[in-house]
Amino acid sequence: MVAVVGGGQLARMMAAPATALGVTLRVLAESPDASAARAAHEVVVGLPGDANAMADLLADHVPTVLTWEHEHIPVAAFDAAGERGVPARPSLGALRYAQDKIEMRTKMDALGLPNPPWAEVHGADDVAHFLRAHGGEAVLKTARGGYDGKGVRVINSVADAAPWLAALATGGPRLLIEERVDFRRELAVQVARRPSGDVRSWPVVESIQRDGVCAEVIAPAPDLGPRLDEEARRLATTIARQLGVVGVLAVELFEREGRLIINELAMRPHNSGHWTIEGCVTSQFEQHLRAVLDLPLGDTSPVAPWTVMANVLGGERVDLASSLVAVNDPGAKVHLYGKGVRPGRKVGHVTVSGSELASVRARAAAAAAIVADGGVT
């Protein structure tokens, strides 16, 4: 049995490979109607900061391993697992680099891996100094708690930073400031690592963001060339090994002038890897289960020349029946997350594979847009 903290779509999509492998999937979901609650084999309702909920998650048939589908995990949750002798994978020693961007940047520097210029922000002076040194524009981030564009803002003046600086002064989250990388495009690479050390990587993908949210993933990244593909995979493998990650690691990258710069880390299945469900022999969800269970890792080869994933960003409503009728594309693989719909929220995704990129991409985008509009064309 695998216990997962978090009831979102990432836990939900672990259910299918868990069933295939004959592994029981027990999730800690924030509510009984969370995305993963229906799909999982067993559900405990609660939050990882709640000792009773953690006790229930780890009780009865004691799980073989505890894992996470998001980074917002309090230390107490690791302690709860440790007390019961259930290994937590990834461990706190690894996960803290995905939880805290200052820890991450500091560690990447120490390992000599490619960060953008960055600094911790203790007050307005640090912001002013960094802006002067970097052309008057920078990216301000909270060290913890951000996702999908939250906790990140582009600033052009100290005044732009004022609300977060005020929060910092009164005990708010620590802040860091980074160069606004003038990138050609965003890439992502995923690897999975077993406790025994075995690592496998997937092909590098291009991710296309809109309003700070991933809209589209193209696999493999077009015209990347073997040098950058190899370099990105080696970079992610190094991070997984050096940080002791167990499970799936996603590294978001900027490509600038033929070089890679690290943007973010995630130590769990990741939106940039949803394409692997249909697009690869082994999906990121199956591989995460295999890795945290210390089972042999699966083949990460792609099964089609091109696979494109487009997120369904919620419109007014999502209605399966009218959507599938309107999509009218028998090769569009629709994944709905069973979440309440609100504008801009990720409520599903569509994957299309094929041999001609332009057509595959257009089909995925068209299908996702139709599903997002509830089948209204």
Add this chain to the structure above:
Amino acid sequence: MVAVVGGGQLARMMAAPATALGVTLRVLAESPDASAARAAHEVVVGLPGDANAMADLLADHVPTVLTWEHEHIPVAAFDAAGERGVPARPSLGALRYAQDKIEMRTKMDALGLPNPPWAEVHGADDVAHFLRAHGGEAVLKTARGGYDGKGVRVINSVADAAPWLAALATGGPRLLIEERVDFRRELAVQVARRPSGDVRSWPVVESIQRDGVCAEVIAPAPDLGPRLDEEARRLATTIARQLGVVGVLAVELFEREGRLIINELAMRPHNSGHWTIEGCVTSQFEQHLRAVLDLPLGDTSPVAPWTVMANVLGGERVDLASSLVAVNDPGAKVHLYGKGVRPGRKVGHVTVSGSELASVRARAAAAAAIVADGGVT
């Protein structure tokens, strides 16, 4: 919501596509630890002949449609659905041809479709007469209730038929006798049909039986040629249309001297179609859900030149961890059914895809054998 009667592996494997499509899957399982009970979103424990169980299956959030994962469905179950306004798909009008081999043979004759020579057996004289006319050997079958080689026996004398004749005389199942077809090989073809009439077929496969149980499926059937592929697909499409099947229909065929002969029908996902999970754009399980929900059918194209499925026929025990370690094939897709293991019982399957048939076939067989032995090599 889709309600399914039956808690075996066929209902279990509907859960993954149901989750992806955002469809709730409620199963009527014969016990709380049935194969599908863990994987399904909602479980009612009971049998389709039990009015209370059927009431629970069709109550609360009333399902959109009721379907079946086996043929052993009493008429009362159809009545229960009809009373509540829940369509039963396939309907009794179609399913009776999969329930009763005498009905099936009679209907195929009426449609001019290729049956072997056969006759209903009312007593020993019919057996003696048929044996004399067909070289002293024939296949005796019960009209209802057979599966996996049960309800079927090869006979060479009236004496061989004596136990079933005695049962018939005292109210046992009706019997039919068929020519023992001297076939080159066994094929299977699947189609899915929506209520609106749209039909899609998958490539024709070769199925290899051992001791009356399917051991291996090769997709597509090697060296079949376009004529027989087309003929088999057209045959299945005709049967689906003429019998009014809704959902997936599997037609098991004999190939003899370049001609096809109908062996059996199944109106549900079928063992000969498990390869479609990894091997096709749309699996038989997703297609069955789409068909019974009257949603547009998915693309049935294969995604690899060859896909081979090998059944895991239970040995002493099945142990996932040691099996996957021992299999040592990162491209072998293992599906376990969460069933109690007993010798010869189908407890899982393994699928391998690739471009070289001999290697794909050997890998699937080796992996299935290792899993069946619980990882003991």
